[in-house]
Amino acid sequence: MSTRSPARLVVALGVAAVLSIFLLYTAVAGHSTPTLTPSQLGHHTGKLAVVGVVVAPVRGDSHAASGLRFGLRNIDGKSGVVRVVYHGENPPPLFKVGRNVVVSGNYQHGRLAGDNVVTKCPSKYTASKQS
Amino acid sequence: MADLGRAALVVTLGLVVYALVAGAVAAITNRRRLAASARNALFCAFGSTAVASAVLAVALVRHDFTFQYVAAHTNRTLSTPYALSAFWGGQEGSLLLWLLVLTGYGALAVALNRSLLRDLIVWVVPVIGGIATFFAFMLVAVASPFTTQTATVDGAGLTPSLQNPYMVAHPPMLYLGYVGLAIPFAFAAGAMLSGRTDERWIVATRRWTLAAWAFLGFGQLLGAHWAYVEVGWGGYYAWDPVENAALMPWLAATAFLHSVMIQERKGMLKVWNMVLVALAFELSVFGTFLTRSGVVNSIHSFSKSPIGAWFLAFVVISSLFSLALIMWRLPLLKARTKLESPLSREAAFLYNNLLLVALCLTVLWGVLFPIVTQVVKGETRTIGRPYYDFFLRSFGLPLLLLMGIGPLIAWRKTSLRTLGRTMLWPGLVALACGVLLVVAGAGSSRPGLIAYTFSAFVLATIVLELVRGTRATGSLVALVARNRRRYGGYVVHAAVVLLAIGIAGSSAYASSAESRLTPGQSVSLAGYTLTLRGVERRSVPNAIETRAVLDVKGPWSGTLSSGDNQYLHPPEPSREIGLKTNWATAEDLYVIADSANPKTQVVFVKVLVKPLVNLIWIAGIVFLLGSAIALWPDAREQRRLATRLALLRA
Numbered sequence: 001m002s003t004r005s006p007a008r009l010v011v012a013l014g015v016a017a018v019l020s021i022f023l024l025y026t027a028v029a030g031h032s033t034p035t036l037t038p039s040q041l042g043h044h045t046g047k048l049a050v051v052g053v054v055v056a057p058v059r060g061d062s063h064a065a066s067g068l069r070f071g072l073r074n075i076d077g078k079s080g081v082v083r084v085v086y087h088g089e090n091p092p093p094l095f096k097v098g099r100n101v102v103v104s105g106n107y108q109h110g111r112l113a114g115d116n117v118v119t120k121c122p123s124k125y126t127a128s129k130q131s
Numbered sequence: 132m133a134d135l136g137r138a139a140l141v142v143t144l145g146l147v148v149y150a151l152v153a154g155a156v157a158a159i160t161n162r163r164r165l166a167a168s169a170r171n172a173l174f175c176a177f178g179s180t181a182v183a184s185a186v187l188a189v190a191l192v193r194h195d196f197t198f199q200y201v202a203a204h205t206n207r208t209l210s211t212p213y214a215l216s217a218f219w220g221g222q223e224g225s226l227l228l229w230l231l232v233l234t235g236y237g238a239l240a241v242a243l244n245r246s247l248l249r250d251l252i253v254w255v256v257p258v259i260g261g262i263a264t265f266f267a268f269m270l271v272a273v274a275s276p277f278t279t280q281t282a283t284v285d286g287a288g289l290t291p292s293l294q295n296p297y298m299v300a301h302p303p304m305l306y307l308g309y310v311g312l313a314i315p316f317a318f319a320a321g322a323m324l325s326g327r328t329d330e331r332w333i334v335a336t337r338r339w340t341l342a343a344w345a346f347l348g349f350g351q352l353l354g355a356h357w358a359y360v361e362v363g364w365g366g367y368y369a370w371d372p373v374e375n376a377a378l379m380p381w382l383a384a385t386a387f388l389h390s391v392m393i394q395e396r397k398g399m400l401k402v403w404n405m406v407l408v409a410l411a412f413e414l415s416v417f418g419t420f421l422t423r424s425g426v427v428n429s430i431h432s433f434s435k436s437p438i439g440a441w442f443l444a445f446v447v448i449s450s451l452f453s454l455a456l457i458m459w460r461l462p463l464l465k466a467r468t469k470l471e472s473p474l475s476r477e478a479a480f481l482y483n484n485l486l487l488v489a490l491c492l493t494v495l496w497g498v499l500f501p502i503v504t505q506v507v508k509g510e511t512r513t514i515g516r517p518y519y520d521f522f523l524r525s526f527g528l529p530l531l532l533l534m535g536i537g538p539l540i541a542w543r544k545t546s547l548r549t550l551g552r553t554m555l556w557p558g559l560v561a562l563a564c565g566v567l568l569v570v571a572g573a574g575s576s577r578p579g580l581i582a583y584t585f586s587a588f589v590l591a592t593i594v595l596e597l598v599r600g601t602r603a604t605g606s607l608v609a610l611v612a613r614n615r616r617r618y619g620g621y622v623v624h625a626a627v628v629l630l631a632i633g634i635a636g637s638s639a640y641a642s643s644a645e646s647r648l649t650p651g652q653s654v655s656l657a658g659y660t661l662t663l664r665g666v667e668r669r670s671v672p673n674a675i676e677t678r679a680v681l682d683v684k685g686p687w688s689g690t691l692s693s694g695d696n697q698y699l700h701p702p703e704p705s706r707e708i709g710l711k712t713n714w715a716t717a718e719d720l721y722v723i724a725d726s727a728n729p730k731t732q733v734v735f736v737k738v739l740v741k742p743l744v745n746l747i748w749i750a751g752i753v754f755l756l757g758s759a760i761a762l763w764p765d766a767r768e769q770r771r772l773a774t775r776l777a778l779l780r781a
Binding site for chain 1: 362725
């Protein structure tokens with residue numbers, strides 16, 4: 001019985017290598033967004049996402065022209081507060097002060113113009129001490 | 132009580148360490164009585180883990196708040212089913228469930244195969260013992276569910292949106308899937324360690340793999356439906372790392388289930404199968420690492436904990452162990468036959484495998500991308516839905532097509548002319564379907580149109596196969612009973628087609644509209660007109676409900692209400708959607724009411740019309756049916772199996 005396993009393995013590895021390069025290229029070249037904490041924002045500007053904990057005051061309405069206004073701080077608390085003005089659909093119901101969120105939008109002049117807010121989904125039972 | 136639980140876990144740890152060490156010594160030195168002793172230790176480990184599990188279950192039902200775990204995950208208002216569901220709600224309970232299922236599965240798999248596969252089982256026992264040792268150690272030393280405290284008056288409770296029947300079933304389904312993948316992995320490792328790398332380990336674990344795969348697949352659909360009806364964002368899958376953690380091992384297991392057929396029939400792809408079974412198992416443990424370590428941002432609120440590092444270490448060690456075994460046994464894993472033609476059923480299976488693994492690795496790359504960019508560029512970057520959607524289309528559509536071609540193509544080799552003749556009728560059906568869809572105006576989405584056309588092709592293939600088979604046997608029931616694996620597989624293929632149609636319909640052809648409404652004002656979409664009647668607020672036990680009430684006119688006329696509930700204990704809000712399903716068209720009218728204000732009577736309404744979305748949930752039922760057919764005991768297959776095993780042993 002003859003075998004061609006090594007040849008097939010090489011072909012498979014070749015396909016995998018080409019695929020990896022393609023993935024690497026597409027991922028680095030586009031479709032990726034910087035996801036930063038408030039303390040990492042520094043000199044960044046433009047389209048990005050900020051992960052942080054919501055800090056008071058939370059004012060306004062996301063449907064109004066002035067938007068929903070709130071602050072974000074590092075989840076570990078070790079950062080200044082980034083001001084966010086969010087326009088769009090109401091944020092998810094679990095959005096509130098103290099909740100961990102990811103806000104996507106455009107960051108300019110120290111302010112994030114948010115267009116999407118994601119709060120942590122309670123896909124597991126969350127003890128009150130964690131919320 | 133807690134002492135009994137702790138003691139039972141310590142006993143389990145001792146027993147599985149014994150199964151690992153004594154089992155390995157017995158296998159190396161060929162001592163049968165020691166091997167039997169190691170095997171019995173594994174059986175007893177299931178018993179002691181069951182005792183520990185019973186202790187936790189009783190504590191949850193009795194609201195025994197001297198257990199930290201019970202106080203952190205339940206409260207007195209929870210009904211018994213939801214209090215019990217907290218068993219798998221927290222980290223420590225989840226680990227205990229892992230261990231319970233692992234020792235249970237392991238004991239059963241070893242007991243059922245100990246006489247048929249004696250030379251292989253002696254190595255399976257220490258492998259399962261090794262995996263169980265990790266989980267038992269975690270429960271004894273790192274994350275015990277039996278830590279006690281001074282009893283509190285009440286517990287922290289359960290997030291309201293999790294008090295849902297789907298959430299009672301979804302997590303244990305996933306665990307049954309994750310842990311189930313350990314059994315084929317253990318048998319594969321046992322086969323390599325014992326040098327018995329023939330097809331016996333595959334035949335012995337086929338049903339275990341199938342069951343684990345079915346649990347994992349159905350569990351994901353349950354989670355998707357929960358997200359759709361309970362979370363209220365209008366979608367069902369967000370490509371979140373935690374969701375992907377369940378998808379990846381399922382994709383690897385799907386590839387494995389297909390490629391083992393080639394090894395069984397042709398003796399090919401032995402190395403590939405070992406890689407796939409190891410990949411599926413490692414990805415299932417990696418999923419736990421992802422959800423527990425907090426290394427990637429997820430919309431799921433799993434707490435960060437130190438167990439992530441332990442899981443990473445386990446994944447690294449077990450992956451190296453698997454790789455080393457495969458490299459060591461490469462000479463024994465040579466194929467018995469060769470691929471004769473790129474136009475053959477074997478080749479179609481191979482293409483299917485490459486696409487499934489490519490999709491799996493693409494998802495893995497998306498999950499790991501933030502970590503990679505953090506390491507390489509010093510900045511976390513995430514990849515969103517466009518990336519995943521692109522690759523789902525790129526790999527998913529060819530996979531769909533292959534699902535139709537595979538059953539039609541002959542083993543060994545075929546010619547293009549023969550293949551063309553076989554595909555004539557399904558091809559014509561697909562073409563007619565495509566033309567009809569374009570005429571009906573469904574050409575607006577090219578991927579959607581392709582998905583529908585390919586789906587028609589696959590369904591036509593399945594019908595053709597069933598008609599041909601029924602003609603030959605005289606009865607559809609007799610046909611299915613004669614080869615449950617094959618025809619169960621076709622039913623699962625039909626489920627995948629329904630899934631594809633549902634996903635394409637609800638994403639490519641969905642429409643939405645948003646509007647600020649006051650009473651009497653309307654929003655229109657896809658033939659529906661929704662007019663706000665008013666905003667109401669009322670108190671119910673444990674919640675204040677606010678609802679926007681909308682009168683609907685159009686293909687369906689009636690009333691829908693949507694808004695939010697503000698729960699009092701625990702003080703959490705939840706969004707409540709308005710949903711009307713048209714089962715004749717499988718379409719949903721889905722309403723999300725935001726900021727409903729009973730004082731000003733103003734509400735922001737988002738309306739979605741999602742064509743064919745309900746086919747996704749129907750696909751889940753069809754998927755279960757197909758899996759059950761394929762899993763059902765088959766006396767004929769058992770006889771064939773016994774003959775084959777006898778030949779292999781000889």
